[in-house]
Amino acid sequence: MSEAVTRTATTSPGLLASLDPLLREWLPRQRWFAGKGRPVTGFSLVAATELLPATAKLGLYHLLVRAHQPSSIGAEPHPGDCYQLLIGVREALPPRLAPALIGHVEEGPLAGRTVYDALYDTRPAEVLLEAMRTRARIGALRFDREAGQEIRAGLVPRAVTAEQSNSSVIYGDTFILKLLRRVVPGVNPDLELPLALAREHCPRVPAPTAWLRAELAGEPYVLGVLQPFLQGAADGWELALRELAKGEDFGAEARALGRATAEVHLALARALPTVTLGHTQLQRLADGMIERLEAAAQAVPALHPYVPALHSAFSALADLAAEGQTWTAQRVHGDLHLGQCLRAPDGEWFLIDFEGEPARPLAERRMPQPAVRDIAGMLRSFDYAAHSAGPPAEGWADTCRAAYCSGYAEVSGRDPRTDPVLLRAYETDKAIYEVVYEARHRPDWLSVPMTAIERYATTDLY
Numbered sequence: 240m241s242e243a244v245t246r247t248a249t250t251s252p253g254l255l256a257s258l259d260p261l262l263r264e265w266l267p268r269q270r271w272f273a274g275k276g277r278p279v280t281g282f283s284l285v286a287a288t289e290l291l292p293a294t295a296k297l298g299l300y301h302l303l304v305r306a307h308q309p310s311s312i313g314a315e316p317h318p319g320d321c322y323q324l325l326i327g328v329r330e331a332l333p334p335r336l337a338p339a340l341i342g343h344v345e346e347g348p349l350a351g352r353t354v355y356d357a358l359y360d361t362r363p364a365e366v367l368l369e370a371m372r373t374r375a376r377i378g379a380l381r382f383d384r385e386a387g388q389e390i391r392a393g394l395v396p397r398a399v400t401a402e403q404s405n406s407s408v409i410y411g412d413t414f415i416l417k418l419l420r421r422v423v424p425g426v427n428p429d430l431e432l433p434l435a436l437a438r439e440h441c442p443r444v445p446a447p448t449a450w451l452r453a454e455l456a457g458e459p460y461v462l463g464v465l466q467p468f469l470q471g472a473a474d475g476w477e478l479a480l481r482e483l484a485k486g487e488d489f490g491a492e493a494r495a496l497g498r499a500t501a502e503v504h505l506a507l508a509r510a511l512p513t514v515t516l517g518h519t520q521l522q523r524l525a526d527g528m529i530e531r532l533e534a535a536a537q538a539v540p541a542l543h544p545y546v547p548a549l550h551s552a553f554s555a556l557a558d559l560a561a562e563g564q565t566w567t568a569q570r571v572h573g574d575l576h577l578g579q580c581l582r583a584p585d586g587e588w589f590l591i592d593f594e595g596e597p598a599r600p601l602a603e604r605r606m607p608q609p610a611v612r613d614i615a616g617m618l619r620s621f622d623y624a625a626h627s628a629g630p631p632a633e634g635w636a637d638t639c640r641a642a643y644c645s646g647y648a649e650v651s652g653r654d655p656r657t658d659p660v661l662l663r664a665y666e667t668d669k670a671i672y673e674v675v676y677e678a679r680h681r682p683d684w685l686s687v688p689m690t691a692i693e694r695y696a697t698t699d700l701y
């Protein structure tokens with residue numbers, strides 16, 4: 240497949256060829272690399288923009304590269320995922336940048352120089368913030384800032400080193416920039432939903448201050464979002480594990496989280512269209528869940544014995560649809576779990592990361608869905624916490640579940656437990672997603688969702 244390449248005039252055409260052998264080795268080792276388990280057979284350049292001249296002491300390229308990989312057996316041929324890279328070029332790396340090393344270039348325009356992941360370096364990170372501050376247009380890159388939002392010059396950057404699906408830089412404890420790593424064309428919910436919520440004055444989500452986009456072959460790509468940094472905030476996952484380790488209950492926080500989730504859902508339902516899901520749509524929803532179950536069982540054989548029993552959670556949903564049950568669907572978070580909830584030092588909860596499940600197509604992530612989907616994600620997360628450290632703490636998770644649902648009902652007027660079939664279907668679907676996610680990214684964690692799978696396969700609805 241041929242693809243139009245966008246590059247600024249000064250970008251050398253031999254650049255990608257000279258980086259190719261280094262990227263083949265480096266890219267698959269990154270946590271955010273989505274094509275784990277299949278070799279990278281080559282790259283093609285989607286866009287290249289020189290942000291600092293490579294001839295200088297420090298060069299900087301913004302690259303969008305497509306990684307070619309053989310399709311999984313039986314899967315449709317795929318052009319390969321497109322990744323956003325910020326490549327720094329230096330004579331040699333100072334020791335502080337050693338973990339960011341990509342390699343030493345042997346041939347081509349950068350021969351003899353060292354290239355590295357420049358997001359971890361001060362000057363390149365400053366270049367990005369400055370470009371957003373000044374609403375720069377460089378090559379295909381469009382840096383924008385929300386009207387009325389100011390960015391002070393000179394904020395000092397530091398990269399977030401935690402392993403994530405994307406990569407983030409904090410600027411002076413004032414802002415955090417998330418650079419998306421695997422990028423796809425279209426409207427990205429990670430910018431779309433926080434902007435919509437900000438315009439609804441929803442206080443539970445940090446409002447985007449600025450963003451980076453590209454226009455390539457007539458298609459928009461969201462590449463990054465800058466938002467206020469919640470200084471001193473702790474994420475729900477850390478807090479839950481801390482309370483568990485102390486033998487403390489997390490009910491009050493779970494209730495507050497339920498309230499926060501409902502506030503966000505109500506604001507999303509005001510800001511963006513809602514639809515009623517009738518028989519055909521619910522049947523399609525159940526069919527999609529069944530397809531994912533079957534695909535997951537192909538990918539992770541440990542699921543095989545549970546397939547028939549799990550199937551019944553989805554056919555129960557289809558049965559309700561056939562009886563005439565309907566549900567309202569709206570835009571949702573799409574991948575809600577404790578790690579996506581931040582508690583500020585004053586005790587207020589915020590929800591972040593509206594990208595949805597990164598492995599699903601964008602169009603699917605942007606579809607209105609029953610709000611129960613997010614609730615199921617959080618309930619799974621309490622279960623994860625209860626099973627990830629020490630002996631399983633089932634009672635602790637049950638208290639969290641009940642408190643979270645009650646908190647949600649207090650604000651929304653609807654208790655998720657009044658939809659047990661839908662809730663079970665979504666929890667099962669999420670646990671199946673988690674099995675695949677863990678098998679791919681964190682095999683040591685596989686037993687956590689597998690324990691839930693076993694339970695769903697052998698117990699009735701609550």
Ligand SMILES: Nc1ncnc2c1ncn2[C@@H]1O[C@H](COP(=O)(O)OP(=O)(O)O)[C@@H](O)[C@H]1O
Nearest residue numbers: 403404405406407415445466467468469591592
């Ligand atoms: N507004 C914020 N304030 C403080 N920390 C944040 C903020 N947004 C994100 N973070 C931190 O950055 C981490 C990664 O952000 P997230 O949007 O979840 O990215 P990813 O898609 O890579 O998982 C979060 O787990 C959180 O610790």
Ligand SMILES: O=P(O)(O)O[C@H]1O[C@H](CO)[C@@H](O[C@H]2O[C@H](CO)[C@@H](O)[C@H](O)[C@H]2O)[C@H](O)[C@H]1O
Nearest residue numbers: 403404476574576577578596619620623673676
């Ligand atoms: O990186 P993202 O936040 O977009 O989400 C992915 O990674 C998550 C793990 O970091 C994964 O979440 C699963 O593990 C969590 C504990 O680490 C647990 O709280 C969640 O309930 C569980 O789903 C998430 O599924 C994945 O999309």
